[in-house]
């Protein structure tokens with residue numbers, strides 16, 4: 175694999191899934207138009223959605239999913255020891271994601287509700303960085319295929335990848351959408367990091383902030399705007415805590 | 429300039445002819461908001477009847493047909509140790525129908541910067557010179573304040589401009605290209621009655637403006653009020669979301685991104701529109717940010733509109749369409765901000 179006459183080194187990468195729907199891995203696996211080119215950039219050691227091969231020799235570990243069981247903690251710690259770089263892949267891995275809804279109830283109630291008479295061992299949901307050191311985080315529920323590919327390219331070429339610092343609203347306007355805040359909806363686009371091309375708003379769904387906070391995030395102002403529009407603190411909290419991705423911003427203030 | 433009239437029936441024939449031979453863009457109803465009000469956008473049309481000539485306001489401006497949100501500046505092709513660069517800025521000639529005076533004036537302001545300046549942008553020039561503009565008068569919306577900014581009338585910058593005078597349009601023909609288009613469609617000389625109707629209609633439209641913004645001396649006032657608390661009042665509300673600059677007909681700031689294709693065989697240099705309200709607008713190499721606070725960035729957006737641009741071109745950059753005010757999630761709008769600045773009214 176050459177770029178402008180320079181031979182590039184193929185990093186050995188592994189993908190591991192924990193508590194999640196494996197949708198982020200699927201984003202990578204089903205990007206069919208560029209999958210072949212992508213696979214020539216890296217050497218895939220473990221990736222169960224693409225190949226059944228399994229090896230223990232890898233440099234980069236992509237961790238998908240949140241951590242919610244003792245055996246997951248042990249497995250993750252082993253991976254951390256083996257990998258040079260640990261990358262949290264997707265909102266579950268970065269923030270706990272949808273699984274964090276579990277935090278609203280006691281572990282007992284959750285087990286009882288879901289498993290009834292066949293209880294399982296489970297823990298409150300944690301993000302990857304709450305368990306082991308993480309070198310890089312790629313948020314998104316699911317991750318953006320284009321952004322992921324770009325990150326891998328930067329990695330292989332040895333150049334710095336920069337996330338967008340501005341919020342989703344910019345991409346929302348680039349897609350000529352009407353603001354959903356004017357349509358009686360709670361949209362968290364103004365405090366959420368862009369990079370998804372505002373896919374939700376393009377489909378008329380408000381942003382739930384899956385990508386985590388934008389660099390400038392004026393939560394006090396957005397909260398006031400939502401309150402003035404008549405939303406209750408509970409209604410607002412339900413949205414902002416959905417992915418557990420904005421807690422750092424929204425809990426500071428309230 | 430040549431003045432003629434065209435009957436409404438003939439105008440329809442004319443536009444259908446235009447559509448048959450050209451890429452034609454016009455206001456279309458594309459959606460309804462939650463209250464059932466129509467939402468309009470400029471889009472390509474394929475028949476006269478698709479056009480909403482009596483549209484109110486497009487949420488986003490016409491600017492993006494001239495300054496796309498994303499535009500390829502150049503592409504690169506790699507082959508072993510060699511690479512080839514390709515720069516393309518030619519576009520298909522096209523016609524835009526139903527453009528408001530304020531939007532034409534917005535384009536004239538962009539022309540000052542991107543076409544008539546020391547460093548014209550060939551990308552903009554290609555789009556602008558290959559676009560045939562048909563303007564149309566209309567009744568102002570309640571929040572339009574283009575009259576205060578002398579932008580309620582377009583004196584040039586278009587090919588045709590129409591004013592509704594009943595069963596026909598009063599027509600200003602501003603280019604030979606436009607005149608030649610009427611070979612197959614009948615247009616008529618102006619009669620006294622047409623002139624009277626035209627003047628009356630112009631007066632009627634001018635009398636309908638409900639929103640006024642005091643612009644006289646604003647440029648100097650901005651200097652005096654540089655440290656005003658007004659900026660903090662509105663800056664605290666600002667979400668630094670860039671919406672205002674995205675929808676504004678005259679904001680032209682951009683960033684340049686470079687990306688390599690995953691095949692490693694191609695690369696793209698792209699221009700992406702930006703906004704001075706975004707957090708890293710004034711961030712420089714090394715990481716220093718000259719405008720780290722939202723209030724400072726908001727202030728500078730108003731400074732460019734009403735002071736910086738005046739210094740360079742003797743007129744404000746704002747045309748008074750209030751698109752920024754409508755779209756701003758935080759309710760920040762030039763009418764209230766300028767009013768506060770005049771009153772130094774910080775509640």
Ligand code: SF4
Nearest residue numbers: 343346353354361363
């Ligand atoms: S608040 Fe939501 S809908 Fe409104 S502009 Fe921002 S991202 Fe778009």
Ligand code: SF4
Nearest residue numbers: 370374381382383384
């Ligand atoms: S719009 Fe919001 S919720 Fe949807 S993908 Fe983007 S960041 Fe996530």
Ligand code: SF4
Nearest residue numbers: 676746747749750752
């Ligand atoms: S009113 Fe706002 S959107 Fe319209 S020209 Fe002025 S600054 Fe731009």
Ligand code: SF4
Nearest residue numbers: 679680681703704732
């Ligand atoms: S500096 Fe701000 S106000 Fe001026 S053109 Fe750029 S985005 Fe618009």
Ligand code: SF4
Nearest residue numbers: 666667669670672756
């Ligand atoms: S003024 Fe309004 S639209 Fe502009 S950046 Fe601030 S909050 Fe966004």
